[in-house]
Amino acid sequence: MSIGYVGSGKSITAADIPALYEGAKFYSPAVGDASKASLVSWLMDLLERNGPVVLVRPDALPPQVHCVSLCVIGSGAALADLPPSGDEFVLAVRELEHVMHRRFGAVYPLAAATISALVPLAAASQLDVPLLDADGMGRTFALIHHTSMSLAGLSPAPLVVRGPTGETVTIEVRASARADTLLRSNVDTLGGWAALASYPCTAGDLRRAALPSTVSRLINVGRLLLEPVGADVLVTRLAAVTGCQRIGRGRIVELEHLSRPSDVTIPAHPSSVVIDEIGGQGRLFRLELRSEIVAVFADGALAAAAPDLVCLVDILRGELATLDSLEPGDVVDVLVMPADAIWYSAEGLAMVGPTSHGIPLDHPRRR
Secondary structure (H helix, E strand, O other), X not given: XXXXXXXXXXXXXXXXXXHHHHHHHHOOOOOOOOOHHHHHHXXXXXXXXXXXXXXXXXXXXXXXXXXXXXXXXXXXXXXXHOOOOOOHHHHHHHHHHHHHOOOOOEEEEOOOOOXXXXXXXXXXXXXXXXXXXXXXXXXXXXXXXXOHHHHOOOOOOOEEEEOOOOOEEEEOOOOHHHHHHHHHHHHHHHOOEEEEEEEEEEHHHHHHHOEEOHHHHHHHXXXXXXXXXXXXXXXXHHHHHHOOEEEEEEEEEEEEEOOOOOOOOOOOOOEEEEEEEOOOOOOEEXXXXXXXXXXXXXXXXXXXEOOOEEEEEEOOOOEEEOHHHOOOOOEEEEEEEOOOHHHHOHHHHHHHOHHHHOOOOOOHHHO
């Protein structure tokens, strides 16, 4: 197996971008690759032109270095309709620097998954600053105050959002949860999506508050996903790197939208996937979906739930199956990967556990 693993400190080069993209998709496998070609090409061109981006852990920087998180917030459909020009994230950082009268010496992803894991790399290249090998989620959650920084007492504010039309909004809040409410209404007005610069803090703050090594992990996982191997080999290799477990293999027998209400603060529409297990115990799995798979029931018993990361691997193709690609008849492996330990604390589960998604059950890890 020709896999080269990324350590805790190195540079990210243009050659790493395909693996970074695949790893970012693994940690939030909701949508497919509609924008993959243009995004990967843009990032590779940027790094070929500007050179590699230094990747460092927070503890490798002086504690007083100012840092800021970046992510994409809003609708994926709006992002496709109004694609970024490429400078939105840099300009969001510059505006926040103006507001706070300081320079940021490093950037980091708010969530090391989806496109939000990629745009901080672009901004680091454009700003000529290091990218921190850390983030606040270790995956994605729906709301920006659902972070390890928030649990550690850091505020997301002041924060800046810059839309694709060139307009900028600065938000100051005292209560972190209010940031999401104010952001959503402004993002809709800005064009449906925006570049978000938030959680301004120091490297010293992030040493205790951020989740380490989450960016390098994406590249390592992405390299596994790019290897042309069968599903069984892929799952074994993923288990060795991520700690994921296969809880069952089965055929999708039903995709359905639910009529029951969901929490209006979570920006997604609920639905379910029903999978008939092949072999094993012959169980019936029901996967509850929001913007991710938030729970897995096996014959009615809760087998896994957020903050666990649940992924599906297409058996015939030997690749990750995104939620928007699922069809009745597909045969998939159901993989469950543990989140960072902080999310299984009482405070973490209250924030992102089953009850936050309207599922009034104890998490399987807390029984």
